[in-house]
Amino acid sequence: xxxxxxxxxATPRTTRRSRAGTSAHLAEQRRTGLLFAAPTALVVGVVFVxxxxxxxxxxxxxxxxxxxxxxxxxxxxxxxSDPLFVKAAGFTLVYTIVTTVxxxxxxxxxxxxxxxxxxxTALYRTAFFIPAAIGISSSALIFYGxxxxxxxxxxELLATFGIGPVAWIATPAGAFWSTLLLVIWRFSGFFMLILxxxxxxxxxxxxxxxxxxxxxxxxxxWSVTVPLLRPSLALMLILSVTGSxxxxxxxxxxxxxxxxxxxxxxxxxxxxxxxxxxxxGTAAALSVVVLAFLLVLNLAQFxxxxxxxxx
Amino acid sequence: xxxxxxxxxxxxxxxxxxxxxxxxxACQTGPAASTGGQLEATDDGTTVTMWTRSATSDYTQxxxxxxxxxxxxxxxxxxxxxxxxxxxxxxAAGAGQLPDIVSSDVVFTPDYVTKGLFRDLxxxxxxxxxxxxxxxxxxxxxxxxxxxxxxxxxxxxxxxxFYNKVLFEKAGLDPDSPPTDLPGWFEAAKAIDGVEGADGFxxxxxxxxxxxxxxxxxxxxxxGEVLNDDGTEADLDTDTAGSVYDQYRTAWEDGLAPEAxxxxxxxxxxxxxxxxQIGWQVLGATAYGTYPKSDTLDVGIAPVPGxxxxxxxxxxxxxxxxxxxxxxxxxxxxxxSWTIGDEAQIDVVAKSGALPSRTDLADNEYSEADPxxxxxxxxxxxxxxxxxxxxxxxxxxxxxxxxxYVRNQVFGDAAERGADNDAISxxxxx
Numbered sequence: 001x002x003x004x005x006x007x008x009x010a011t012p013r014t015t016r017r018s019r020a021g022t023s024a025h026l027a028e029q030r031r032t033g034l035l036f037a038a039p040t041a042l043v044v045g046v047v048f049v050x051x052x053x054x055x056x057x058x059x060x061x062x063x064x065x066x067x068x069x070x071x072x073x074x075x076x077x078x079x080x081s082d083p084l085f086v087k088a089a090g091f092t093l094v095y096t097i098v099t100t101v102x103x104x105x106x107x108x109x110x111x112x113x114x115x116x117x118x119x120x121t122a123l124y125r126t127a128f129f130i131p132a133a134i135g136i137s138s139s140a141l142i143f144y145g146x147x148x149x150x151x152x153x154x155x156e157l158l159a160t161f162g163i164g165p166v167a168w169i170a171t172p173a174g175a176f177w178s179t180l181l182l183v184i185w186r187f188s189g190f191f192m193l194i195l196x197x198x199x200x201x202x203x204x205x206x207x208x209x210x211x212x213x214x215x216x217x218x219x220x221x222w223s224v225t226v227p228l229l230r231p232s233l234a235l236m237l238i239l240s241v242t243g244s245x246x247x248x249x250x251x252x253x254x255x256x257x258x259x260x261x262x263x264x265x266x267x268x269x270x271x272x273x274x275x276x277x278x279x280x281g282t283a284a285a286l287s288v289v290v291l292a293f294l295l296v297l298n299l300a301q302f303x304x305x306x307x308x309x310x311x
Numbered sequence: 312x313x314x315x316x317x318x319x320x321x322x323x324x325x326x327x328x329x330x331x332x333x334x335x336x337a338c339q340t341g342p343a344a345s346t347g348g349q350l351e352a353t354d355d356g357t358t359v360t361m362w363t364r365s366a367t368s369d370y371t372q373x374x375x376x377x378x379x380x381x382x383x384x385x386x387x388x389x390x391x392x393x394x395x396x397x398x399x400x401x402x403a404a405g406a407g408q409l410p411d412i413v414s415s416d417v418v419f420t421p422d423y424v425t426k427g428l429f430r431d432l433x434x435x436x437x438x439x440x441x442x443x444x445x446x447x448x449x450x451x452x453x454x455x456x457x458x459x460x461x462x463x464x465x466x467x468x469x470x471x472x473f474y475n476k477v478l479f480e481k482a483g484l485d486p487d488s489p490p491t492d493l494p495g496w497f498e499a500a501k502a503i504d505g506v507e508g509a510d511g512f513x514x515x516x517x518x519x520x521x522x523x524x525x526x527x528x529x530x531x532x533x534x535g536e537v538l539n540d541d542g543t544e545a546d547l548d549t550d551t552a553g554s555v556y557d558q559y560r561t562a563w564e565d566g567l568a569p570e571a572x573x574x575x576x577x578x579x580x581x582x583x584x585x586x587x588q589i590g591w592q593v594l595g596a597t598a599y600g601t602y603p604k605s606d607t608l609d610v611g612i613a614p615v616p617g618x619x620x621x622x623x624x625x626x627x628x629x630x631x632x633x634x635x636x637x638x639x640x641x642x643x644x645x646x647x648s649w650t651i652g653d654e655a656q657i658d659v660v661a662k663s664g665a666l667p668s669r670t671d672l673a674d675n676e677y678s679e680a681d682p683x684x685x686x687x688x689x690x691x692x693x694x695x696x697x698x699x700x701x702x703x704x705x706x707x708x709x710x711x712x713x714x715x716y717v718r719n720q721v722f723g724d725a726a727e728r729g730a731d732n733d734a735i736s737x738x739x740x741x
Contacts (some may be wrong), residue, residue: 065401067426084710144578148571151586256709257575258517260705260718264710276708277397277741 029310047186058284065278066260076285079273082280084261085286088269094263095176096244097181103240104233106184107191125196140253141184145171146255172262175255177265182250186242192234198232199225234305238298245294266290314404327675348642349434354382357642360410364396365387367597367629370466370665374650377659382649384642386412395576397703404428408633411643420452420462420630421542423699429461429632430452435644436460445670447649448626448696462630464668466597469624469694470524471687472496473584473602476609481506482590489613492620493514493529493558496591500567503524512558512569513584513592516721518577519714524625525593525615526717529555530616531695542699543740547716548732554618556720563721571723576709583641584608595627596687600664614690626694628668634738641687666691705738712738 013176059076063069071275079085131139146152147168153256158164169175202225210220226233248267251257257264264272274283336459338667342564375388389410391399403409404426409449415423423429436442436450437460446464453462478487482502490496500557515521527537535551538544546552555591562568569583584592584729591616602610612624631650649655656667661677673688699705707712712734719727 065398065405067405141578144576149579149582150569150571165570166658168574170570188740253578255574256517258576258709258714258718259574260715260723261710269727272710276711277704278401305731 007107019095028052055284055287056263058280058289061281063273063279063284065282066279069281072281074283074285077289079279079282079286080289082273084264085266085269087261088264088266091262091264092247092266095180095247097242099180099244100240102180102235103184103187103191104236106188107236108155109196110192111199115196128189130189134186136186136232136249137253139182140188140250143178144183144254147178165258169255170259172259174260175263179250179254182254186250187240191240194236194239195229195232198229202228221264229306234301237305238301241297241301243295245290245297326520335627336452348675349438350641350647352645353641354645355384356385356484357639357641358385358387359412359637359639359643359645359646360387361389361412361414362391362392362396362400362410363414363629364393365390366393367414367466367468369600370597370660371629373663373725373738374659375657377655378532378646382645384645386646393459397707406429407636409636411637411639412646413632413634414465414629415462415632417449417452417626417628417630417696418706420698420700421677422633422703423632424455424461429638430635430640431459431461432633432644433458433460435648436463439648439651441651441669441671444609444669446628446668446670446691448694449628449630449668450626451631452696452698454631457514462632463651465650467626467666467668468595468597468628469626469666469687469690470528470581470593470595470615471624471690472500472591472613472615473594473598474484474611474613475503475587475589475607476611477607478503478506478509478590479636481509482567486609487610488569489611490616492616493555493618497558497562497567497615498564500590501565509588509590510583511588511590512562512567512574513568513575515575515577515580516563516573516718517709517714518575518580519709519711519717521575521580522579522717523706523713523720526555526559527633527695527697528593528615528623528625529558531623532615533619534617534619534621538697538699538739541723542697542702543731543736545739547735548729553720553725553728556717558618559721560725572632591655596690599683599687612686612694614686622693624690624694626691626696631637631683640658699739701741704741705735708738 050196057070060071060073061069062075064071106144110128114121114128134142146154154168155165167174168178168238206228207220212223213221246267248263248271251263251265251268254270257268266286267290270283270286273279273286326495332680339539340631359373363631365556368388372390379385382562384391396416400409400413400415400419400423404423409428413423413428431554436445437721446467449462449467450460454460474486474489478491479486481501482499482505484499484502487715488613493512496512502511503509504511515527523537530537530547530552532553535549536546537544537552562637563572571583581594581598581601583589584594585602585608587605599610601610602608604610615624616622633640633647637643651668653672656669656672656676657675660667661672661675664677664681664684665686667673667675670691674685678684678688705711708714712731716731719725719731
């Protein structure tokens with residue numbers, strides 16, 4: 001009698017073979033994955049990790065721009081008490097808060113204004129966005145001419161409305177608000193675009209439901225628009241806060257940190273340390289501190305803004 | 312949650328960190344020492360590289376073009392924005408990547424010489440037939456403490472009062488006999504300020520470099536000093552300096568300058584005068600060619616006086632050197648020696664209205680044709696060039712003690728003079 005029976009060890013053998021095959025396959029996959037990731041890892045390594053390593057190493061060295069460096073193990077961090085750096089930190093904080101609040105309000109206002117398709121909306125959208133296509137330094141130079149050159153006609157224009165003459169960047173307060181005006185002109189269109197994308201992603205049904213429930217415009221705005229806009233608002237706030245803490249070009253061109261050092265930002269103070277006083281070690285130490293501060297600030301913002309609001 | 316690193320991986324990471332640290336240390340080496348031996352100027356079709364700052368690049372470009380047209384060698388000139396030049400030179404020196412020829416603002420040359428950026432050219436310069444006629448101040452800034460020469464003069468820039476003869480006439484002043492003391496200039500400014508659409512004078516109130524160029528000659532003309540001999544201490548807490556700044560303060564408070572003067576960072580320093588609406592301004596000789604005669608502007612040149620008269624000038628400009636790392640020094644020297652030779656100095660430099668960098672060529676056919684150029688040439692002999700290793704970091708620092716000093720003296724609390732002077736000294740001695 002012939003019986004057909006499977007060899008008793010067939011199944012386990014197959015499993016072993018298959019296990020060995022799977023593990024080889026996984027190893028193969030891992031290698032392929034590493035190969036795919038390698039170019040990006042290399043780029044990140046060269047343009048981010050290595051410079052960051054250099055920054056940390058520089059911060060622990062007496063590092064002149066010309067000449068040989070030698071370790072001084074943290075003595076550079078005494079630069080934190082430099083009066084100009086302390087003053088710059090205070091100014092940057094105020095600037096960041098004011099800029100972020102004003103810019104957010106204006107960008108949101110503009111986004112709400114042009115959200116609905118009405119005649120001329122496309123023109124407004126383009127007009128609001130165009131300044132974002134101009135470099136910050138170029139914008140600052142345009143405003144420098146506008147504020148300081150008698151031939152710009154700005155003060156004459158204001159005089160026809162009975163305003164002025166305005167000493168635009170001649171006083172500390174004037175320099176602050178004049179720069180803020182430039183920043184609003186340059187960035188509000190860009191932030192408007194971010195918020196507009198968020199606004200258009202909110203389904204009409206939600207608004208209809210709110211209307212059916214009897215919510216007025218204000219209630220709809222605070223209870224529907226703002227919560228659903230949170231991801232876009234988060235992105236805008238992070239960009240605005242990071243950009244303001246790192247503000248440089250606009251002040252460097254428009255005020256050079258003046259008048260009388262009233263508009264020196266953290267990065268201007270850093271730049272001065274590195275490239276005017278040639279003290280790269282201290283500049284690196286201060287950069288490390290600014291970097292750490294930004295990291296904490298962004299983590300806090302992420303934590304606050306990414307909170308699940310349904311709970 | 313992140314797992315702690317396994318011992319093997321930890322070892323790899325540590326080794327990488329150590330390797331990176333070693334690599335980073337190796338990235339920064341000082342410039343190589345220059346090789347010895349006298350250079351033979353060679354024109355064999357070599358291409359040499361050169362950097363210059365934007366402020367004086369027209370002058371340099373004209374010389375480079377003329378050289379390239381008439382020689383086998385070719386000079387590749389890169390023009391760098393003037394306010395980024397120091398950083399670029401210093402960064403390149405740190406990385407051993409300087410071009411063959413480096414043009415340097417005279418106030419920074421001593422610092423570069425001290426730091427070993429340039430090749431020793433003592434034998435080459437001394438062998439020139441006109442070695443004794445080269446602009447003395449420029450040779451001095453390129454000479455090290457042990458007497459070795461590292462630079463030849465390039466362009467001569469000096470400060471002088473540029474005044475608009477058209478406005479002088481409109482204000483009832485004689486354009487051919489300009490004032491000879493500082494109070495006289497401010498009286499002229501007052502008269503011109505009364506002319507419709509005109510302002511009396513202009514200055515760079517938020518620009519440290521502009522202000523020293525403008526005001527220091529007046530202090531020198533009155534017999535004062537601004538720095539000690541080795542450039543380690545400021546000497547600006549004196550009544551001589553105080554009186555000069557008081558003149559500017561009074562004129563500013565009287566509204567004789569446009570409001571833009573208070574915020575002028577240097578970006579538009581020479582623009583206002585070019586409009587023909589400014590009575591006078593202290594400007595540099597290299598700017599002379601940029602103000603052609605028109606219906607509204609006819610430039611006259613006068614020396615910068617002190618309160619009691621006298622005359623002086625801030626003798627600036629650039630020097631040329633060969634980088635200590637250059638492997639084409641012979642071809643580079645061919646260009647350098649040509650730029651200060653008779654042909655280039657007369658047919659290129661003097662012809663363009665600029666000042667020759669050799670005293671024996673100060674009087675030439677072109678200077679004789681234009682009294683303004685003749686006057687600028689004459690001023691070379693009365694000028695001063697302050698020397699300090701920390702000049703740039705102290706005086707060209709928009710947020711530094713010198714800008715604070717000068718702004719306090721003209722716009723703010725003039726009583727801070729002593730404290731501000733001490734702050735400048737502290738920066739100079741760093």
